[in-house]
Amino acid sequence: MxxxxxxxxxxxxxxxxxxxxxxxxxxxxxxLRQLTLGDHVRLLFEDxxxxxxxxxxxxxxxxxxxxxxxxxxxxxxxxxxPDGTNLKATMMLEYPDVAERHRRLAQLAGIEHRVWLQVGEEWCCYAIADEDLERSDQHKTSSVHFLRFELAPEAILELKQGAPMMIGIDHPKMDTGPLAVPGPIREALAEDLAIPYAS
Known part of the structure; x- marks a missing residue:
């Protein structure tokens, strides 16, 4: 892209x-680019x-x-x-109550590294937060993170061929379990990816 x-x-x-x-x-x-994980996490896949x-x-x-x-x-x-080999998302931790937000952000340090994405039956990766500009430390996290999911060529091909996509969070203080990405959203995200060249 x-x-x-x-x-x-x-x-x-x-x-x-x-x-x-x-x-x-x-x-x-x-x-067609937003997902809600649990009650308090929203992902917007950017393009x-x-x-x-x-x-x-x-x-x-x-x-x-x-x-x-x-x-x-x-x-x-x-x-x-996105660069053609990845999906990029803004993750928002949404707690309307200020006191609850401060408490939960202190508990959720490192959550940006515990968001995972799976394509098909086997291929899985965790989010990379290298565009995140040091938004977290060991004591707390930020309410906004910028995530990148780097996909292998075989995962891109599977996704473009209609393979299911799952996403979730497995942080000790927030385990959302797997969410099946609805078909229309999965298809929109597949458009962000370039078909890999055969080597």
Whole structure:
């Protein structure tokens, strides 16, 4: 999947005109890219559309219009777009009550490394959080994490051929058990992956 360039972005004035329609399009798009694990974890699988929306919103909120500053935003967000061999997701730990959120984040240190994904009967991997910018330490975790699931060529082929996908968390303080990814979401995520070349 290609990365965003300045040429693909609207100016602030253009975005003001396009925002309502684009926001509606993105909300519909996200419906096929979100999963809930247990009661408090939401995964949004990112792609060019979701990241473009995020960048346009940041430019709008911060009133950024100068070239170097726009490029800084692109450099920050482009790593969250899948590369053809992986799926990338924003994980949100959602606890509306502030006291409960602080308590649970202290218990869930390292959860970003315990999210797993399985394709078919055998192939499985854990999330990599190297785009996460040191959001956790040994005492607590963050409420937002950026995850990458690196898929082997055989897993990509299986997924594109319709193999089932499961996902879950096996942290000692939160074991969600396996969730079967619904067909429409699985198909949307398969589109993020490139068919591997035969070696």
């Amino acid at each position: 290609s990365k965003l360039t300045r040429r693909q972005l609207w100016s602030l004035e253009e975005y003001a005109e396009q925002r309502d329609a684009f926001r509606h399009q993105v909300m519909q798009h996200k419906r 060019e559309v979701t990241i473009r929306y995020q960048v346009q919103e940041m430019l709008r909120i911060e009133r950024i219009f100068e070239g170097p500053a726009i490029q800084e935003e692109l450099d920050a967000y482009n790593p969250l777009i």
